[in-house]
Amino acid sequence: MARAITTQRKTINTLFAWAVGLIIFFPILWIFVLSFKSEGDAIKAPFEVLTSAWTLESYATVQDRSDYFKHFWNSVTIAVGSTLLGILVAVPAAWSMAFVPSKRTRGILMWMLSTKMLPAVGVLYPIYIGFIKLGLLDTRIGLVIVLMLINLPIIVWMLYTYFKEIPGEILEAARMDGAGLREEVLYVLTPMAVPGIASTLLLNVILAWNEAFWTLNLTAAKAAPLTAFIASYSSPEGLFYAKLSAASTMAIAPILILGWFSQKQLVSGLTFGAVK
Amino acid sequence: MKLRSVLRTATAVSLIAGSAAYAENIVIATVNNGDMIRMQGLTDDFTSKTGHTVEWVTLEENVLRQRVTTDITTKGGAFDIMTIGMYETPIWGANGWLVPLDDLSEEYNVDDILPAMAGGLSHDGTLYAAPFYGESSMIMYRTDLMEKAGLEMPEAPTWSFVREAAAAMTDRDNDINGICLRGKAGWGEGGAFITAMSNSFGARWFDMDWNAQFDTQPWKDTLEFYVGMMNESGPAGYATNGFNENLSLFQQGKCGMWIDATVAASFVTNPNDSTVADSVGFALAPDTGLGKRSNWLWAWALAIPAGTQKEGAAKEFIEWATSTDYIELVASKEGWANVPPGARTSLYENPNYMEVPFAKMTLDSILSADPNNSTVEESPYVGVQFAAIPEFAGIATEVSQEFSAVYAGQQSIDEALAKAQALTNDAMEAAGYR
Numbered sequence: 068m069a070r071a072i073t074t075q076r077k078t079i080n081t082l083f084a085w086a087v088g089l090i091i092f093f094p095i096l097w098i099f100v101l102s103f104k105s106e107g108d109a110i111k112a113p114f115e116v117l118t119s120a121w122t123l124e125s126y127a128t129v130q131d132r133s134d135y136f137k138h139f140w141n142s143v144t145i146a147v148g149s150t151l152l153g154i155l156v157a158v159p160a161a162w163s164m165a166f167v168p169s170k171r172t173r174g175i176l177m178w179m180l181s182t183k184m185l186p187a188v189g190v191l192y193p194i195y196i197g198f199i200k201l202g203l204l205d206t207r208i209g210l211v212i213v214l215m216l217i218n219l220p221i222i223v224w225m226l227y228t229y230f231k232e233i234p235g236e237i238l239e240a241a242r243m244d245g246a247g248l249r250e251e252v253l254y255v256l257t258p259m260a261v262p263g264i265a266s267t268l269l270l271n272v273i274l275a276w277n278e279a280f281w282t283l284n285l286t287a288a289k290a291a292p293l294t295a296f297i298a299s300y301s302s303p304e305g306l307f308y309a310k311l312s313a314a315s316t317m318a319i320a321p322i323l324i325l326g327w328f329s330q331k332q333l334v335s336g337l338t339f340g341a342v343k
Numbered sequence: 344m345k346l347r348s349v350l351r352t353a354t355a356v357s358l359i360a361g362s363a364a365y366a367e368n369i370v371i372a373t374v375n376n377g378d379m380i381r382m383q384g385l386t387d388d389f390t391s392k393t394g395h396t397v398e399w400v401t402l403e404e405n406v407l408r409q410r411v412t413t414d415i416t417t418k419g420g421a422f423d424i425m426t427i428g429m430y431e432t433p434i435w436g437a438n439g440w441l442v443p444l445d446d447l448s449e450e451y452n453v454d455d456i457l458p459a460m461a462g463g464l465s466h467d468g469t470l471y472a473a474p475f476y477g478e479s480s481m482i483m484y485r486t487d488l489m490e491k492a493g494l495e496m497p498e499a500p501t502w503s504f505v506r507e508a509a510a511a512m513t514d515r516d517n518d519i520n521g522i523c524l525r526g527k528a529g530w531g532e533g534g535a536f537i538t539a540m541s542n543s544f545g546a547r548w549f550d551m552d553w554n555a556q557f558d559t560q561p562w563k564d565t566l567e568f569y570v571g572m573m574n575e576s577g578p579a580g581y582a583t584n585g586f587n588e589n590l591s592l593f594q595q596g597k598c599g600m601w602i603d604a605t606v607a608a609s610f611v612t613n614p615n616d617s618t619v620a621d622s623v624g625f626a627l628a629p630d631t632g633l634g635k636r637s638n639w640l641w642a643w644a645l646a647i648p649a650g651t652q653k654e655g656a657a658k659e660f661i662e663w664a665t666s667t668d669y670i671e672l673v674a675s676k677e678g679w680a681n682v683p684p685g686a687r688t689s690l691y692e693n694p695n696y697m698e699v700p701f702a703k704m705t706l707d708s709i710l711s712a713d714p715n716n717s718t719v720e721e722s723p724y725v726g727v728q729f730a731a732i733p734e735f736a737g738i739a740t741e742v743s744q745e746f747s748a749v750y751a752g753q754q755s756i757d758e759a760l761a762k763a764q765a766l767t768n769d770a771m772e773a774a775g776y777r
Contacts (some may be wrong), residue, residue, distance in 0.1 A: 107616040110591040132380065191413060199419050247652035281407060284413060287421040288370045288398035302375040303532070304586050304604065306594075306616070 161226035257271025438473035472644035477685025479708035512599030521576030534743030582750035
């Protein structure tokens with residue numbers, strides 16, 4: 068009897084999880100569907116949309132009109148570059164906060180997090196002017212630096228949380244065996260924190276890939292990533308839903324595929340240390 | 344012989360070097376709409392004629408506005424040409440942020456630009472942006488439904504006729520709304536429509552001392568009429584409908600009338616996208632007999648930010664893109680219905696273009712809007728559906744949010760007008776106008 072109730076509850080839970088998952092996924096699914104419709108069909112009622120003819124017309128137009136690969140490589144460079152640079156800065160920072168904390172560590176962590184609460188538009192002009200002076204406007208290196216800086220608090224916080232889960236005794240033992248700081252971080256700490264670092268990497272690549280405020284405001288023709296590619300198909304005066312959907316599908320496909328293949332690492336990293 | 348060949352080579356090298364130095368690469372920021380995309384597709388013609396190459400940055404209208412504003416106010420120099428509208432041009436021209444277009448070539452024939460457009464894109468008589476296309480607003484209506492209702496649309500209808508016709512055309516059982524209008528918050532969305540409509544009811548944003556006028560009867564009349572008519576004959580959820588939502592409804596045959604931008608005429612009469620393409624008629628935007636109609640005036644224009652290093656090439660591009668030759672180029676490739684409308688007088692003297700069903704009504708609508716004299720009572724600002732002052736966009740967005748809350752049934756007309764009055768006066772005081 069108890070077994071039957073468990074099975075029933077399991078079924079309900081599964082159905083509920085699927086329903087929630089589908090609701091969350093539905094907008095992406097609908098974008099995908101609309102991308103294969105003509106502009107005329109894309110604005111019809113949902114049932115008519117599904118039964119209308121399927122076409123690759125929008126993809127052909129988008130490909131013809133825009134240089135997808137240029138935007139794609141800009142996105143890859145900016146997302147990967149800013150994440151790697153962020154990790155490089157954040158690992159030592161998180162290590163020192165986790166294993167050699169001072170009385171100000173907590174305050175510094177909170178201050179770092181508080182910078183995420185600042186509306187980005189509030190610092191647009193100082194950063195824009197800084198970029199002009201430094202010749203960084205519309206350059207990939209400029210965006211790598213900015214995205215690294217805006218995501219740094221998250222990277223540090225995530226790594227700090229993971230590092231805190233690693234027993235300090237293991238590091239002490241390594242030190243007793245003669246390991247220096249470099250060996251300790253590289254050969255003891257890093258291998259133990261690989262799931263955490265991997266999930267931090269993945270999450271930050273996703274955040275940097277999807278970042279739309281700075282990537283739109285600090286680029287023009289040369290360094291514009293896929294966010295600008297999507298923005299070029301949005302219009303308040305004219306129905307371009309099918310083309311916009313095709314552009315969106317092309318822009319989110321790489322990151323969706325990355326997320327799909329790395330979901331195990333992502334979930335294990337995000338739940339690392341959550342259950343003791 | 345040797346000397347001759349050396350001279351020949353030197354001449355050839357200097358010519359190549361000279362032309363390479365002359366050929367520039369210009370960056371143009373523009374909006375995503377049919378006419379602009381068509382222009383991008385024809386850029387090769389410009390390159391083959393001048394040697395200059397073009398890089399496009401196409402953005403959604405609101406993103407573009409923010410992007411180019413940031414760049415021009417900081418002298419960023421990210422763009423050599425910016426696509427801006429009638430709102431920005433006089434303000435930016437007055438601030439010295441734009442290169443005056445007062446030395447365009449004779450062949451360009453600057454006098455051919457429609458006076459209403461040239462006026463709206465100038466400051467102190469100097470043209471600061473060349474209109475790529477211009478638009479007003481007008482009534483687009485279903486001729487079959489109008490006939491079924493037993494009514495005939497006059498060329499210049501009144502609001503009371505429109506309301507009566509909307510009620511007669513409404514057929515809720517068949518999902519047909521008599522009238523579709525913008526209600527979406529935003530100064531360029533529902534805000535633009537209700538401001539243009541209010542002009543015809545005798546309302547204005549400010550008196551001559553820059554005091555807000557939302558506590559006057561004409562504003563109350565405007566909102567009461569709009570809300571009453573939309574509740575009787577408008578689509579459900581009209582408070583969140585903008586241009587695209589109404590275009591979609593009209594193309595699917597769910598609107599009897601739609602009052603909106605004249606550029607929409609080519610969309611609703613395109614049989615590939617519109618199910619009612621063969622039964623669309625056009626009329627001037629309505630009035631109330633006070634001498635002002637409810638149509639707006641807008642132009643997307645090309646301007647050169649001051650400080651660009653490529654002013655010469657940028658001017659050449661502007662002359663190419665806004666010339667009569669360009670119009671003919673588009674006509675030869677895509678037909679007269681697809682040429683950029685509303686910018687040049689000569690277009691409306693062209694018999695080929697006048698055969699396009701909406702050409703005459705577009706011109707009549709543009710000509711009936713006067714940005715320098717848009718209100719029944721005297722007002723201190725330039726602009727039909729906006730006041731060309733830097734503070735307007737922010738204020739009007741907030742005011743339109745209050746109005747949209749009325750359309751959604753979240754507050755009364757009196758409450759919205761009182762809030763609009765207070766917030767407008769506060770903002771004008773803070774900006775030093777009062």
